[in-house]
Amino acid sequence: MFYREAGDFKTSYAEDAQTFPIKFDRYRYYFVMAVGLAILPFAVNDYWANAVFVPFLIWSIAAIGLNILVGYCGQVSLGTGGFMAVGAYAAYKLMTSFPDLNIVFVVILAGFVTAAVGVLFGLPSLRIKGFYLAVATLAAQFFLVWLFNRVPWFYNYSASGQISAPERTVFGFPVTGAATAPWAQYAICLGFVVVLAWVARNLTRGTLGRTWMAIRDMDIAAEIIGVNPLKAKLSAFAVSSFFIGVAGALFFAVYLGAVEVGEAFGIQKSFLALFMIIIGGLGSIFGAFAGAAFMVLFPVLLKNVLVGGLGWPTDLAAHLELMIVGGLIIFVLIAEPHGIAALWRTIKEKLRLWPFPH
């Protein structure tokens, strides 16, 4: 009815290749963007920004990054937490060494630093595959966290071993430090998400994305048809780490403000990111968003219901939350192993044919 390709005539190649070929999807996308850009910055309060929107946006970036590596290039990584820590510490060192540098450039530079580290730890992927690689990336996770914990240069010899973000402004508005308004936190994260999601979408449907997918599907076959595995794998590691580094920098500078590395970027964070893309859907940008939304929103919701609604003690609620999250992961994997993105595709297929079943 309203969800049809019919009647929506494409007259140029660019129109034909657009991300949302169906008119309804396009308008939905404009609507979401309008709400996100024009309404929410004026509507968010401290609670919503800190509990929901900012973590959701930051984790979306991390999930997109990990999805590029795992979902598009097929290299399973458990080092997300470590790479986020690289982004955070790079941002910290840049902020304190160059106080005049704009925070936006700091975050982007932190992303490039992380990309370099990611390429370094991606090198073994040329020899090691599958689970062996997943465990090998744990080396990155544990080594990096240890490094930032033990080498005082990284935290500027501060007594507590923590790093905390000094105040930096964009267009005169503080976005890091204690004086930051919730809307400013939200706005800068949203800006990065929009740009990076656009970059990711266009990278993954271009030449680079196709070489990644060729490597994912069968690396030997890809090599035979002329894909250079060295270039493809390392570029995937670089791009993925760039995204994760940006997410780490934002997580530290904008969201938390002060960070203790073992706590903020531990192995749990690596698993969390992996959950996001598995539940959201491997190899899908939308999936990364859906997974991030699910994993960020669900615990908040559960906590509100159990502690706020039923009046349970917090520790009991936390244990039950673990059980429910674990159970839900299993349930989602059984019901739809390809994640929310696959569910969404099915719904769209059905909508297209509606009201007919076939």
Added chain:
Amino acid sequence: MPEQLIFATEVALNGLMTGVLYSLVALGFVLIFKASGIFNYSQGVLALFAALTLVGFQDGQVPFSHLINATFGTEIHGFGFELPAIIAIVLTLGVMVLLAILIEKLVLKHLVNQEPIILFMATIGLAYFLEGLGDIMWGSDIKNLDVGLPQGISPVIDTVTYEWFGYGFFIDKLDIVATVIAAILVISLTLFSQYSKQGRALRAVADDHQAALSVGVSLRFIWVLVWSIAGLVALVAGIMWGTKSGVQFSLSLIALKALPVLMLGGFTSIPGAIVGGLIIGVGEKLFEFTVGPMVGGATENWFAYVLALVFLVFRPQGLFGEKIIERV
């Protein structure tokens, strides 16, 4: 012998003992991986869960008492009696078998033929679930586990080494017991898989699922069996680690330590798990002893992974793993 070397020997011996415990956990991984191709992340949490249940039975705790108290406002804590260790162990074993059956029925059965990464994620989900369940059932405070295993410095080794080197080695009796038990466990598992009917079926499944099915091996029974054995291994590992450092959440993290052990030894090899565990146990202790002080200590956190990583670059299938043959 120079003094440094004597210290290093003591450190290496202690590392060997730790390595045995790593091997124990790794063994559970290998068993499940061989029989079902599942990379079972929840092995460490299984050990935690087993240890928690054992303590709970021993102390006569009422399961879910915390939850019941919070919901109904009652004040139940214990049944008021304590079970002897041996009965508690048998009961816990029963719980682990029940758990194996439930896991097969509720999780694995529905995930047959999925990609390995999906199965891996499912076991992470399982790990979360079991962790929450264990805490809700038995409470999350640190508990002491004592099933009557000997503990403390071994006087025999102390005196013997004192006579030899003029310096008594500190070796915990518990570590010696752990080594002996691990050896018994490995030998009996090897005998079981080589000579019993079920063991043969287990190896058949490990070799080829479909071929095993076609000659009448029940895949589902084998899976329950294998998860029960993994539960047993988890229980033994849980008892050892729990006696050593108390039953607490960090127990489940030994699973992460077992991963580099597996990589080193190869995912599919039982001897590999043992040798890998020993190499990593000794290696990380010696590295911490020699290099640790220079770089700020706590190198045990990452040494095992980096060692495994470097090793894999040269031998991607691990020490004893089957050679990886890839075809287009």
